[in-house]
Amino acid sequence: MTDFWIILTGSLVATCCSILGCFLILRRMALIGDAISHSVLPGIVIAFMVSGSRDSFIMLLGASVLGLVTVFLIQLFQQSGVQSDASIGVVFTALFAVGVVLVSLNLRQVDLDLDCVLYGEIAHVHWNTWTLGGTDMGPKAVWLLGFTLLVIVTLVSLFYKQFKLCAFDPLLAAAVGIPVALFHYLLMGLVSMATVSSFESVGAILVVGMLIIPASAAYLLTDRLGLMIVISVAIGIASTVLGYAAAYVLDASIAGCMVCAAAVLFILAFLLSPTHGLVARKLWRRMNQQSL
Amino acid sequence: MQRTTEALTAPPLAISGLSVAYQKKPVLRNVSFQLPHGELVGVVGPNGAGKSTLIKAALGLIPKLAGEVQVFGAPSASQRKLIGYVPQRESVDWDFPTNALDVVMMGRYGHLGWFRRPGAKEKRLALECLAKVGMADYANRQISQLSGGQQQRVFLARALAQDARLYVMDEPFAGVDAATEKAIIGLLQELKREGKTVMVVHHDLATVKEYFDSVLLLNVEVQAFGKTAEVFTTANLAQTYGGRFAYLNQQDAEMNESGAASGIGRG
Numbered sequence: 001m002t003d004f005w006i007i008l009t010g011s012l013v014a015t016c017c018s019i020l021g022c023f024l025i026l027r028r029m030a031l032i033g034d035a036i037s038h039s040v041l042p043g044i045v046i047a048f049m050v051s052g053s054r055d056s057f058i059m060l061l062g063a064s065v066l067g068l069v070t071v072f073l074i075q076l077f078q079q080s081g082v083q084s085d086a087s088i089g090v091v092f093t094a095l096f097a098v099g100v101v102l103v104s105l106n107l108r109q110v111d112l113d114l115d116c117v118l119y120g121e122i123a124h125v126h127w128n129t130w131t132l133g134g135t136d137m138g139p140k141a142v143w144l145l146g147f148t149l150l151v152i153v154t155l156v157s158l159f160y161k162q163f164k165l166c167a168f169d170p171l172l173a174a175a176v177g178i179p180v181a182l183f184h185y186l187l188m189g190l191v192s193m194a195t196v197s198s199f200e201s202v203g204a205i206l207v208v209g210m211l212i213i214p215a216s217a218a219y220l221l222t223d224r225l226g227l228m229i230v231i232s233v234a235i236g237i238a239s240t241v242l243g244y245a246a247a248y249v250l251d252a253s254i255a256g257c258m259v260c261a262a263a264v265l266f267i268l269a270f271l272l273s274p275t276h277g278l279v280a281r282k283l284w285r286r287m288n289q290q291s292l
Numbered sequence: 293m294q295r296t297t298e299a300l301t302a303p304p305l306a307i308s309g310l311s312v313a314y315q316k317k318p319v320l321r322n323v324s325f326q327l328p329h330g331e332l333v334g335v336v337g338p339n340g341a342g343k344s345t346l347i348k349a350a351l352g353l354i355p356k357l358a359g360e361v362q363v364f365g366a367p368s369a370s371q372r373k374l375i376g377y378v379p380q381r382e383s384v385d386w387d388f389p390t391n392a393l394d395v396v397m398m399g400r401y402g403h404l405g406w407f408r409r410p411g412a413k414e415k416r417l418a419l420e421c422l423a424k425v426g427m428a429d430y431a432n433r434q435i436s437q438l439s440g441g442q443q444q445r446v447f448l449a450r451a452l453a454q455d456a457r458l459y460v461m462d463e464p465f466a467g468v469d470a471a472t473e474k475a476i477i478g479l480l481q482e483l484k485r486e487g488k489t490v491m492v493v494h495h496d497l498a499t500v501k502e503y504f505d506s507v508l509l510l511n512v513e514v515q516a517f518g519k520t521a522e523v524f525t526t527a528n529l530a531q532t533y534g535g536r537f538a539y540l541n542q543q544d545a546e547m548n549e550s551g552a553a554s555g556i557g558r559g
Contacts, residue, residue: 225390
């Protein structure tokens with residue numbers, strides 16, 4: 001049963017992240033995902049300090065607000081003349097540092113462990129279960145991730161055309177009356193939600209891998225956005241399963257193995273993709289040279 | 293949408309007192325003009341004259357310091373379905389995972405509203421528009437595999453799919469091959485025959501007289517605006533381009549002698 005819960009949790013993390021990752025990398029905002037995943041930490045701690053509970057939904061709210069604040073600050077600095085990569089670096093490291101300070105100040109009352117924040121502990125998800133009216137409903141993380149996935153799938157499928165046009169051609173999107181800023185912040189809010197829900201399981205650093213790697217591999221494998229999302233999700237889930245198997249054999253960090261598996265799949269896509277792959281390009285070149 | 297008689301007789305685009313600045317630097321100052329109905333209007337001026345900015349401000353895509361923009365007698369925000377827009381080709385990522393047909397269908401997104409998805413009707417219309425720019429055979433081609441001229445034609449087809457009454461195009465002739473240039477000008481003529489108004493940012497002074505009924509000479513302020521025959525004069529161009537025009541003029545003369553047509557003062 002433990003195996004089942006871990007793989008389910010990992011797959012939910014992978015699915016949430018891989019869907020959003022596609023839009024992030026197409027908008028060339030992979031680093032914004034990185035920034036959000038770190039700067040939500042103070043949001044989590046503040047939510048904890050205010051509410052005094054480790055209720056996941058309150059933390060989700062606090063973190064999502066911080067995620068939007070991050071994006072807002074980054075844009076504010078960029079528009080005021082700070083270089084874009086520098087402003088990302090300034091905002092997320094500063095907010096993350098605030099989070100670290102807050103955690104260390106409240107260390108006695110909080111059982112938020114910094115190691116857990118950074119690296120996650122997916123092996124423990126099945127210990128923290130949700131009981132409703134005396135019955136065990138399964139791990140809290142699964143419910144939280146399930147809820148996040150539901151929100152992501154609902155919003156992305158409802159507003160697919162808006163998300164797509166805002167990613168491809170924001171000028172036209174604005175010209176035809178699509179509220180570009182609203183969809184920008186909606187996407188960022190979803191990324192924050194996905195990050196926070198994945199926090200306990202894979203941690204702040206590895207969640208970035210789940211956001212970016214499967215989507216980047218899928219980008220190499222197809223020329224259609226819809227298919228790219230499907231492939232990205234498939235790669236994400238495959239990384240979870242392969243990663244868990246590797247961790248079992250090696251007796252190593254589960255979350256670490258999952259992201260390593262994603263990286264291996266990315267390298268395979270990079271080498272073997274029929275259109276963009278290194279091997280295909282080399283072969284094509286050789287064939288062309290021979291025909292000359 | 294209400295289409296009163298007033299709305300149809302009001303000028304397609306009326307701009308008064310428009311000023312725009314990027315971080316205190318004025319890009320447009322006190323720009324006022326009214327586009328006539330059913331004409332092809334060229335917008336000409338040196339680099340940094342604010343041509344693209346004018347288009348973006350007219351469409352309400354960037355904030356303005358002062359001034360008013362009316363499209364068919366109402367603010368542009370309420371008239372979006374009457375406006376077709378062709379952004380600069382370089383403004384988008386052509387490696388985006390999508391094909392030509394899909395890009396053209398994006399022209400319909402504004403008409404579909406919040407929740408409706410593009411369906412068979414949109415697909416049929418998009419294919420018709422692709423055919424009009426001679427790109428029907430490329431409908432399923434990934435957009436990164438199209439040449440620059442073909443990409444520009446896809447953008448034009450997308451604007452056609454918007455089924456607008458006023459078209460605003462930002463440098464559609466920039467960096468395209470001769471065949472595409474011909475296709476575009478044919479399309480502009482057809483739009484004109486249908487009674488539509490087209491405003492085009494243009495950089496090739498050699499073809500202005502041939503392509504446009506009216507011309508707007510712009511360099512931060514409006515330098516001249518009117519019928520091409522009356523306004524497109526050496527004196528006005530010298531005023532618009534400042535010191536650089538002596539050089540342009542010389543090139544122009546050389547070109548007229550050799551009969552070649554190539555880009556001048558791209559901007």
